[in-house]
Amino acid sequence: MSRILELKGISKAFGGLQVIDGLDLHVDEGEIVSVIGPNGAGKTTLFNLITGVYQPDRGDILLEGESLLGLLPHKITQRGVARTFQTLRLFLNMTVKENVMAAAYGRTRAGVVRSILRTPGMRREEREISALAEEKLAFFGQRLMGYRWDQPAYSLSYANRRRLEIARATATGARLLLLDEPAAGMNPKETHEITELIAQLRTEGGYTILVIEHDMHVVEGISDRVVALDHGIKIAEGTFEAVATDPRVVEAYLGTKAAATK
Amino acid sequence: MSEVEGTPEGPKIGADEWVARSEERTGRRGGPFAPLVARAEQLPWWVLLVAAVGVSALLPFVSSSEYVIRVAVNTVLFALLALGLNVVVGWAGLLDLGFVAFYGFGAYLYALLSSSQFDLHFPALLSVSIVIVSSALLGLLLGLPSRRLVGDYLAIVTLFFAQIYVVLATNADRITFPWNDGPTDISGGPNGITDIDPISILGYEFGSIRSYLWLSLGVFAVVVVALQFINHSRTGRAWRALREDSLAAEMMSMPVNRLKLLAFVFGAATAGLTGTIFASVQLGVFPQNFDLPLLITVYAMVILGGAGSIPGVVIGAITINVSLELLREPSNARFLFYVAIGLGLVTLVRPWRRLAAILVGLVVFGIVAYQLTEWLRPAWVSGTIEGGRFASVLDGWVIHPVNSVHLGNAGFVLLIVALLALTEVRGIWRSILLVPTLYLAAFVWENRLVVEPSVTRILLLGALLVVLMSWRPQGLLGSSRVEIV
Numbered sequence: 001m002s003r004i005l006e007l008k009g010i011s012k013a014f015g016g017l018q019v020i021d022g023l024d025l026h027v028d029e030g031e032i033v034s035v036i037g038p039n040g041a042g043k044t045t046l047f048n049l050i051t052g053v054y055q056p057d058r059g060d061i062l063l064e065g066e067s068l069l070g071l072l073p074h075k076i077t078q079r080g081v082a083r084t085f086q087t088l089r090l091f092l093n094m095t096v097k098e099n100v101m102a103a104a105y106g107r108t109r110a111g112v113v114r115s116i117l118r119t120p121g122m123r124r125e126e127r128e129i130s131a132l133a134e135e136k137l138a139f140f141g142q143r144l145m146g147y148r149w150d151q152p153a154y155s156l157s158y159a160n161r162r163r164l165e166i167a168r169a170t171a172t173g174a175r176l177l178l179l180d181e182p183a184a185g186m187n188p189k190e191t192h193e194i195t196e197l198i199a200q201l202r203t204e205g206g207y208t209i210l211v212i213e214h215d216m217h218v219v220e221g222i223s224d225r226v227v228a229l230d231h232g233i234k235i236a237e238g239t240f241e242a243v244a245t246d247p248r249v250v251e252a253y254l255g256t257k258a259a260a261t262k
Numbered sequence: 263m264s265e266v267e268g269t270p271e272g273p274k275i276g277a278d279e280w281v282a283r284s285e286e287r288t289g290r291r292g293g294p295f296a297p298l299v300a301r302a303e304q305l306p307w308w309v310l311l312v313a314a315v316g317v318s319a320l321l322p323f324v325s326s327s328e329y330v331i332r333v334a335v336n337t338v339l340f341a342l343l344a345l346g347l348n349v350v351v352g353w354a355g356l357l358d359l360g361f362v363a364f365y366g367f368g369a370y371l372y373a374l375l376s377s378s379q380f381d382l383h384f385p386a387l388l389s390v391s392i393v394i395v396s397s398a399l400l401g402l403l404l405g406l407p408s409r410r411l412v413g414d415y416l417a418i419v420t421l422f423f424a425q426i427y428v429v430l431a432t433n434a435d436r437i438t439f440p441w442n443d444g445p446t447d448i449s450g451g452p453n454g455i456t457d458i459d460p461i462s463i464l465g466y467e468f469g470s471i472r473s474y475l476w477l478s479l480g481v482f483a484v485v486v487v488a489l490q491f492i493n494h495s496r497t498g499r500a501w502r503a504l505r506e507d508s509l510a511a512e513m514m515s516m517p518v519n520r521l522k523l524l525a526f527v528f529g530a531a532t533a534g535l536t537g538t539i540f541a542s543v544q545l546g547v548f549p550q551n552f553d554l555p556l557l558i559t560v561y562a563m564v565i566l567g568g569a570g571s572i573p574g575v576v577i578g579a580i581t582i583n584v585s586l587e588l589l590r591e592p593s594n595a596r597f598l599f600y601v602a603i604g605l606g607l608v609t610l611v612r613p614w615r616r617l618a619a620i621l622v623g624l625v626v627f628g629i630v631a632y633q634l635t636e637w638l639r640p641a642w643v644s645g646t647i648e649g650g651r652f653a654s655v656l657d658g659w660v661i662h663p664v665n666s667v668h669l670g671n672a673g674f675v676l677l678i679v680a681l682l683a684l685t686e687v688r689g690i691w692r693s694i695l696l697v698p699t700l701y702l703a704a705f706v707w708e709n710r711l712v713v714e715p716s717v718t719r720i721l722l723l724g725a726l727l728v729v730l731m732s733w734r735p736q737g738l739l740g741s742s743r744v745e746i747v
Contacts, residue, residue, distance in 0.1 A: 105514070
């Protein structure tokens with residue numbers, strides 16, 4: 001298995017607050033890696049560093065051996081990394097289908113002039129984008145199909161908004177998906193579904209997935225490997241069983257006293 | 263398992279799909295134009311465009327009045343400006359308050375290239391092309407420093423730009439260059455540039471106002487087609503995506519900064535192009551043509567019509583420009599005023615029994631008030647209301663002294679108090695209070711507003727905007743929006 005993403009000694013501080021401190025992390029092709037940790041551990045900052053929202057103070061980020069440092073976020077996405085957001089950030093007033101079509105921007109070429117003239121190439125590209133969006137939406141069964149295509153994204157239920165965010169991320173053409181708490185705010189049934197869906201994204205979609213998740217049922221169900229963060233430092237890494245029973249992880253979540261009584 | 267059944271063909275009530283379709287069932291109801299709008303939405307966009315442009319082009323055959331056609335040309339120009347602003351504000355979501363500066367720049371540049379100012383008389387096509395390219399470049403220049411700004415910060419910077427433009431146009435009549443002795447007159451200062459060449463294309467000179475109507479309609483059609491195509495391309499989708507959430511757009515592989523610049527460029531080029539037609543129709547340009555009132559008017563058109571919708575902003579431009587023109591003439595204004603009140607009552611007051619009660623109450627209230635005043639203070643009803651049969655009916659109903667200034671002003675203050683009180687009371691009290699409020703409105707109108715058309719126009723426009731925005735915050739044809747929550 002080849003290494004798709006590799007972080008080497010990444011550090012990031014906001015003023016005096018060291019959010020990520022000398023972190024090493026790697027994700028192999030076809031792997032599902034979960035990042036866990038208490039609130040404020042630096043998980044979302046980690047995603048922001050990978051996707052180029054922030055630049056790390058030290059260290060290097062390699063995607064398939066090439067550094068991502070200094071690239072603008074949209075360039076990083078075009079290289080093959082796409083993410084979803086913990087706080088949903090859909091294009092709420094665009095239709096469901098347009099949300100997905102918009103995300104194909106980076107893999108299409110037609111410029112303004114060709115769009116005004118509606119050249120055959122441009123129209124073919126439009127048809128391809130449309131077919132791509134339909135294909136990506138079809139991945140979620142009937143939930144985002146049919147009449148839903150032309151409805152504004154704000155009319156979707158919470159769970160469907162999370163699904164649409166995933167569909168949108170896949171439409172960018174990325175091979176590495178960063179999912180930020182995909183099961184947050186979902187009921188047990190939906191949580192179970194999203195667990196299966198993430199597994200399907202790998203088996204049927206061929207995606208490599210790095211996921212932040214608080215729900216340990218999800219983490220247990222999907223992860224090849226779990227990485228635990230606390231205060232920006234990796235405190236444990238390994239299989240779910242190994243990490244979940246690691247005393248430092250228990251301590252980070254429950255405090256020393258609880259860990260002592262365990 | 264018992265479930266509530268929906269209609270045989272529809273989804274089950276309470277089911278996921280039923281919830282999702284709730285907007286479909288409830289969203290389209292209401293409003294006097296709802297069936298018309300629904301019918302029009304079924305037609306392809308180009309049918310509407312051809313119909314609108316075709317009907318407008320026939321105007322010179324219906325009316326021979328040059329004034330009417332001039333208003334039509336102005337309306338088309340405003341529609342073009344609204345379309346340009348819609349790219350920047352409605353699609354890309356950039357609050358650009360410097361927009362009219364590009365309009366002014368286009369008009370002035372055309373004036374410089376095709377007039378006796380520097381004795382350059384470039385062919386119109388060349389001038390117009392130069393103007394479009396230069397306006398686009400200027401848009402790029404304004405966009406470069408401001409592309410990282412959003413919302414109110416961008417608004418301040420671009421507003422400043424608009425003001426600089428007006429100041430520059432007013433004062434660039436005495437610029438001293440190192441290689442020249444005396445000051446050079448570039449912009450003509452407050453007197454502007456006059457004696458601009460009319461546009462002529464391939465030997466055909468646009469001399470009459472009706473030919474300008476056809477020219478501007480042609481340009482309008484081309485701009486609408488171009489914008490419609492862009493809106494449904496990856497660029498249009500990306501603009502709207504960055505309006506919704508620029509960080510998410512950037513994360514979804516869209517080059518946000520470049521797209522913002524592109525929106526500025528498109529808005530500026532459209533405004534510049536419109537400016538050339540304006541300059542050649544008016545045969546002169548003056549700094550005050552491009553000042554803040556114009557900016558506010560164009561913004562009002564976009565917002566009233568529905569930012570983001572091409573037919574919406576065009577209808578906004580027509581509504582506002584035509585009503586502003588109609589309000590110039592007092593007798594027209596009076597007609598519009600009472601029709602607007604009547605329409606407002608018919609659409610807002612339900613059921614019809616209450617409406618009838620209010621109307622009867624209003625008539626009786628007026629007669630009683632008039633008779634009482636005549637008995638107590640004959641001087642207050644000594645004036646006459648002029649202007650046709652309708653006015654003579656009003657004459658026996660509305661209190662109207664010869665010198666109406668003081669009483670009218672007092673009535674104005676009272677009217678505002680009554681309107682505010684109206685928003686605070688509920689139910690039957692609102693209907694009861696509505697009667698004296700409406701009478702007060704008629705009183706203030708006849709005594710004060712009708713004699714001050716320039717003030718009244720703006721007041722009524724403001725009232726129209728307030729009412730429309732509270733009725734449909736998304737504008738006439740805009741789709742309702744939600745903010746990120």
